[in-house]
Amino acid sequence: MHTKKTKFKLSTWFPFSWRDLLITGVILLCAAELCILLQMANTSDGFASPVFVLAVLLISRLTTGYLYGLIAAVSGVVCVNFIFTYPYWAVNFTIAGYPLTFFTFLMVSVITCTLTTQARQQERLRIENEKEKMRANLLRSVSHDIRTPLTSIVGSTSAVLENPGLSVEERQELLEDARDEAQWLIRVVENLLSITRIGADQAQITKEPEAAEEVMGEAVRKFRKRFPGTSVCVSVPDDLLLVPMDAILIEQVLSNLLENAIFHGKAVHVKLSVQKDGPYARFSVWNDGYHIPDKDLPTLFEGTLKHSESTDCDGKRSMGLGLSVCRAIVHAHGGNIEARNTEDGVEFAFRLPCSEEEQV
Known part of the structure; x- marks a missing residue:
């Protein structure tokens, strides 16, 4: 010894x-x-x-x-x-x-x-203290985000099984609720897997030059499939913009920001854009939803937002986890992310370093 x-x-x-x-x-x-x-x-x-x-x-x-x-x-x-x-x-x-x-x-x-x-x-x-703080915030957010949809799924399916006299419309509504909650649960698990992958010391982000408009287009396609009633406008530059990235992770960032616009901002219109910003590619997700309280903006991406802090947000959905994942992914790519209130809505924007060819 x-x-x-x-x-x-x-x-x-x-x-x-x-x-x-x-x-x-x-x-x-x-x-x-x-x-x-x-x-x-x-x-x-x-x-x-x-x-x-x-x-x-x-x-x-x-x-x-x-x-x-x-x-x-x-x-x-x-x-x-x-x-x-x-x-x-x-x-x-x-x-x-x-x-x-x-x-x-x-x-x-x-x-x-x-x-x-x-x-x-x-x-x-x-660094270890920051990791522990992130884990604590993550667990606090996940404990609510996982328990709530599971409770709803169990309640909806139990209602269908225990009440054979329900009408077709009532059964359909309950099953749709269970399906929506299951989809939300899948998103939570995907976020957990992503932040665990990034937080692992041995993990490395594999970046390949990707067309920014193609990654945005895939995120928008999935979003429109889930939320056909939301107006989505996409703006991309005329020239092809190649950005080194892990396309799956950046698509997840865009998906998280789009879903936050619906679940928390109650947005009706969403605008996505990407443009060259010096040596960076700037991605912007704007929505016409509720403003974020000014006191929440400095800590918005730390995963510390409580469910009761804003009466405008859906209490059963926590945007702390999703935005924490967004920040972790963007920082792993060498970029930065921010949020600000505009006159007619809210804008989330993140920057990723362009390839050497694009920086010239």
Whole structure:
């Protein structure tokens, strides 16, 4: 048990990395070359120590753990003593101030490595806290979003089974309610799968150049099939706009925003558009529904919106999960998403980086 614990500590303090080894070698080589140039310029002795102190500082800052900083400290002392201190190309440990030089190099390395390690640990803790916060918000939202449609499905199907005297119209209405709730439940599960896929450390978003209008067209086609009574207007540029993306995930973002317009905004008209915005492609989903309270806008995509916060929204539908998924997907693509109230409705817009060809 003691041996395993020691190995864990050693691997934490002195991790091996080819990248860090390369950084160490390159910086030490650059420091040595700079000192050689200064020596050729007949600069007085004493220039080498500051140069190698800077090299040790950079190596300690750019590498992980203490190993490469200590290597740089020892290598710096040896180089200063062997190459750049008289007598040249000879090791002389009796030179005045040599112990102080070695101690200085060592302290620079240890202090910088400690500060760098602490900063990285704090950053990891911050990221872990954000993940935990997202999981908590996700569970809080899902607990309601899953329970409500399941209760409705059980109630509708039980009513049909337990009341054989219901008319055809009544049976039809109950079964349609059960079907709608099942479709909503499917959307919730899809969102859960997407946010789990993005949140996994080993998951990678595979982006391929896709025609923006084709992805929008597929999302609109499915939306019109589910909501034939809603007016949808689509605007795309004349030229083909290729955007690197995971088409399925971006289609899900558009679907979530479209459904939010119906379930929460009670919209009648929806407009989708995409246009070039500098190095980005800007997707916009506008609807003529209810405005979002100003106090909710800053935290709209964090999944913290409560069901009772707006009387205009359908209480049984939480848009917290869907918008959290939208933000996670867009951020995974290197983009950003925002929402704002307009004079006659609400606009959700997100930007995705264009391909290098489109950025020219």
